[in-house]
Amino acid sequence: MTGERERGGDRVRQPDLRRLWNALWPALLVLVPGLFGTRGASSEQTDWSRPPEPLAYGLVVFAAASVLAQRRRPGLTLVCCGGAVVTYLLVGYAYGPMLIAVPVAAAGVADAWPLRRALTWNGGLFLAVHLAGAVRFGTETAARHNMPYLGWLAASLAAVAVPTAAWAAVRIRRESEEGVRSALARRAASEERLRMAQELHDSVGHGLAVIAMQAGVALHVLDRNPAKARQTLEAIRDASRESLESLRAELNVLRTPEGDPAPRRAGLGMDDAGVLLDRIRAGGVTVDADIQVRHLPPDVDLAAYRILQESLTNVLRHARATRAGVRVRQDDDVVLLDVADDGAGSGPLSPDGHRGTGIAGMTARAVALGGELVAGPRPDGGFAVHARLPVPAGHGLPAAGMPGSAP
Structure with a gap:
């Protein structure tokens, strides 16, 4: 000490x-x-x-x-x-x-x-x-x-003009650098706000979608199947708890003084996909899943999870689908993620008929990692999301597959 x-x-x-x-x-x-x-x-x-x-x-x-x-x-x-x-x-x-x-x-x-x-x-x-x-x-x-007088004129002029020009240039350069640093700081703050907004949209929006779906199921089976209603209410409790934890974690970032490390909850990733799939299935959508990925770097792991989460949330909220297929695999240095459903195929629409921000957010996540995302109606009906996320070299550990299928 x-x-x-x-x-x-x-x-x-x-x-x-x-x-x-x-x-x-x-x-x-x-x-x-x-x-x-x-x-x-x-x-x-x-x-x-x-x-x-x-x-x-x-x-x-x-x-x-x-x-x-x-x-x-x-x-x-x-x-x-x-x-x-x-x-x-x-x-x-x-x-x-x-x-x-x-x-x-x-x-x-x-x-x-x-x-x-x-x-x-x-x-x-x-x-x-x-x-x-x-x-x-x-x-x-x-x-x-x-x-000679002219020699003194030149000497006295140089004694003032040269340092004036030199130090004025130094000051202007310093102010310019400070301006650049301020602009970078503002940009970083703006990017952090956008990141937090995206995180809140993905986590809280997903939780609310699940809660709404589960509440509808609970009301439907409340009188005929109390056990199923109880199971649904437990799912609502779990979804609301996770959403509140996400909200609390982001608010802690805002409350933390600048320069201090902000407390954050443990990062989400594809290891949490099983819980996510079970929650969607509990909402009444049959999900066939085949997830085969190796150990991923945290940023790619989180992006893959959030894209999967948002895609399945859209299935619950907008597609009116009964079945969805999920396939996630890693080929060498890229993660390929596909989510398709058999719903209306109109894409994520808000209740008033306007396009939501889900696809834009998923696309931004993929592009930030140097990847790409394509989403749109399928020719044979339904809606599909395809994401390609590059994986930096050196992360190819033994496979940790998590195959799953609808019960």
Whole structure:
């Protein structure tokens, strides 16, 4: 436990250290060269600049200290750095590392603010620094020492324009990446909502269809066959319990805080097909089943079960069928699922005569796995569903067949 706490503490400290370093290194970029390079620069400009004095080093420290506030107050850093550099130049100190404060301040503003606002502030910084330096180039001494004005114009412009362009590009790219991440997060949330809606449609819809069918059977045999009525009511109880468990599991996902693992019930699969077939048979439909599949990956297993469940639910709800045939087999790297009935063959219609969403949901499940699903009336009457689900390589374990036929 101690080790886990220590490792957890390391994970907390690392972001703090990174944040501290990100705040320090721009200030050090101004401070270190300014303190240790100003005298060397002055030694090469003795004829037309003042030797470094405590004021020069004080201006270096002031500018570096203001950079520490750059991440929260980039405008304040720009004003302080610009003021320190302008004062440094007007007093007459040598051109040197102190000027590093200019691109550092310009980069901070470009990184933090929208482009138009950054250009306005950095334009003011350029004018102030350029004019302060231009005063120096106007002296006869500077002209004699080959200090052309156009060179200073280019240097001061580059000191502001280059970091502005570079950090504005970085900020725009960062915002673009954040936009992409937000779009992906919204898409993931939308896909999760669609998945939950499909799960609720399949599980709760199936349960309600079974309950409705079983209730009709119970009412029909209540007086003549109490034992059959009791059996039917038990089937209603089981179907309603399973539907409530499915509903509860999906609601738990919604209630779980983002980032926490959501509790889910054990996944359904073709191992549960026997219970499903018995429930359909109890609803009054004779089902001939031949299910031969090997161990399937969870996503394929769930999709096959849900397609079988929805197909048989449609038989109960819409087909007015008396018999249905189910065949599920695995050939090499594909699962083939066929469900056919002898009903009206009109497909899944809602009570008001509109097409339901069952086939669309089954098709979406198959397509999501790279497969396909075809559903429609049979030429000789009835309705048929054929699904083809690819199985990734490496899942071919010994067969676990579950043949079944109507009693």
